[in-house]
Amino acid sequence: MEIKILVDNTAKGKFLAQSGFSAIIKDNDSKILFDCGQNALVFENNLKLMDEDDNFDAVIFSHGHYDHTDGFNYFIEKYGENLDVPIYIHEASFVDRYHGKRYIGIDENIKDFLKNYKNLKIVEKPVKISENLIISGTIPRNNYYEREDFEKIENGQKTEDIILDDMFVIVKDIILSGCTHSGLINCVEHAKTLKDVNGIIGGFHMGSVSENYINQVKDYLNDQDFRLVSPMHCTGFNATKELSYVKGFKFGHVGSVFEI
Template sequence: MKTKITVVCENSIGTPFPLIGEHGLSVLIEADDTTLFDTGQGLGIIHNLKTLGKDINAIQRIILSHGHYDHTGGLLQVLQSINRNIDVYAHPDIFTNKVAIIPLGNQTLEAPIGVRASKEEYEKAGAVFKPISGLTAITQSIRAIAEINRPQSWQGFDERLKVKLPDGTIKDDIFNDDCSLVIDTESGPVVLLGCAHAGIVDILYDIAKQTGHKEFHAVIGGTHLESAPDTYVQKAIDTLKHFKVKKIGTSHCTGFKVACRMHQEFKESFVLATCGAVFEF
């Protein structure tokens, strides 16, 4: 059976459909049944699903890539629209208190960027939370991976992103909750990234190690390379070449300059995975 991947929410719109663009990501996976990966901020999720002709009630499960508002903000709306109990797969750390420390002149602003409701509120709306730990089977063709194996020297490139502990201490977010998907399709394995906060290089190598895959047919989603140094961007490009990726669709947190560089490197194999984009494998 063919696998169809549709970008429901993303920063920009690349189709003539009257969709709503927003800083965020949501992707619909249609194979044996229907899976929703992330829910965007919540500004466009319901409108865009309807505009794209998707049946919200056909969604059988939801997977959350991590605990930031631009990937989880539409969860409550989706749950309320489905109006029945539904499995929601996520790493337990999505409920940590995630904040951004933003420079503002001579001061800094602490902005909440985590999930917008409590676990209990989501459960009241029908969420049945299922934990993702390491490599986790979701369906016969979809596996999720979190707790990415990284060197002890690992450091995120976006220094704004933190977690706030109950005692008020603020520390770096190490993103154990960062979750990506590997989907078995007729064309070969497809990797779907949420934001790749754990690092696209380590994510792809960890997936390869845990699944045995030596090549990936496609890599789609947010790469979080916008704030990465040029040396790491080149390492990411080299990694995509190492795994002989035939289709690369970047979105959301990749950044304009990095997207242009990817296009120069991969030519017709590269596309922008904008709102409304469709991939079939």
Template structure:
């Protein structure tokens, strides 16, 4: 759990969590502030709910859920909220509904089965304020020559399977006045691109950067470029999770 002066963030799902918490390939965090609560992603199963129970977190207080992108390891957990008997507001971009693939393996979810008990809020603007001082934004533009989605990801549009550039990718910003908290899902469009965009858009320093940075299959030269670039932004706290990868996490810790 991480807490700033105004915001409490609890990791409910990640690839590496210590006992008694459960782990899986996925990501989910609970964000609490000013008596409000929202979920950012829901992992791949009910693990985020089980971990919330272990940590004494009451998910019935959650009204809204942000889905960063349409992969199963960030959205499959939605179906396990059915027993809560609530119509959750799910905030996402429309492109998240397209079928997703890693080469030939299906990596999306069946959204049709969820439409009866979820209230989908479609983000159409580049930046959307979902609560006072809480924003989602994306997809960010590609601005450097070393970050782009891995070429083995595909999306099915109609009957055409094409390379997936994650046009639905959302990131979350909490504006705390003296700085921002930036949460990413997988950073498929590049963590440096995302950080650069957030700093320019909100014109504030980043107090906490946390989430998946999708460097686990990256070459060492790319990891070096990414981390060298992140160092230039003078970020106060960098907390990598999920798809960041052991090598990148090791280097970040050293730096």
């Protein structure tokens, strides 16, 4: 099995970088897309630069933020109603979301397409797609984590948004996260109730957290003794620097290929 990073804030060589995340999961004869980044053009260009086609067997969205979903316009523009692959998304992903005055939810065109899509799979509880791939479903938040001031529209009013739809996938024994809005420790602890895990890669959402929290996560990961730890996307420079001292650390970027 392998995980190829298609969209990330950092790129190497010929690839394009953009804030967001997308990864390709390959397992025997299947190819799964996890998130789509924020832009169809970047998504398409990196796909071509990787010599990958777009014949995915399924699409999984980690949560309903534009930088993980809006690259999906590539599929709408190319295939429209002829698209027919299962798409997995949490039921809470369709809310209107804001960070201050800025809208950060799913593009309205994509929302409308997905709501009427014939092969949409609404996820709340864990879903086992195959022997080597499990979608987390809703992540219990039993351990401390730091949140940003995200908001959503509910009954016509802005209220706090804790990103209830935040999900990850377990690829064999590695956690692949979009943003870990639920907190990295909560994600790993939930994963351990589903399967034995030995690593985590993806966005850790630690760009604006306190030094104390960075140290808490660092100590926790050291205790896990994982074989692979690769923070990307929203992890932030300071957190990535500190986590580089954790056993199993590997710097990740667009073009990275992880053999699982």
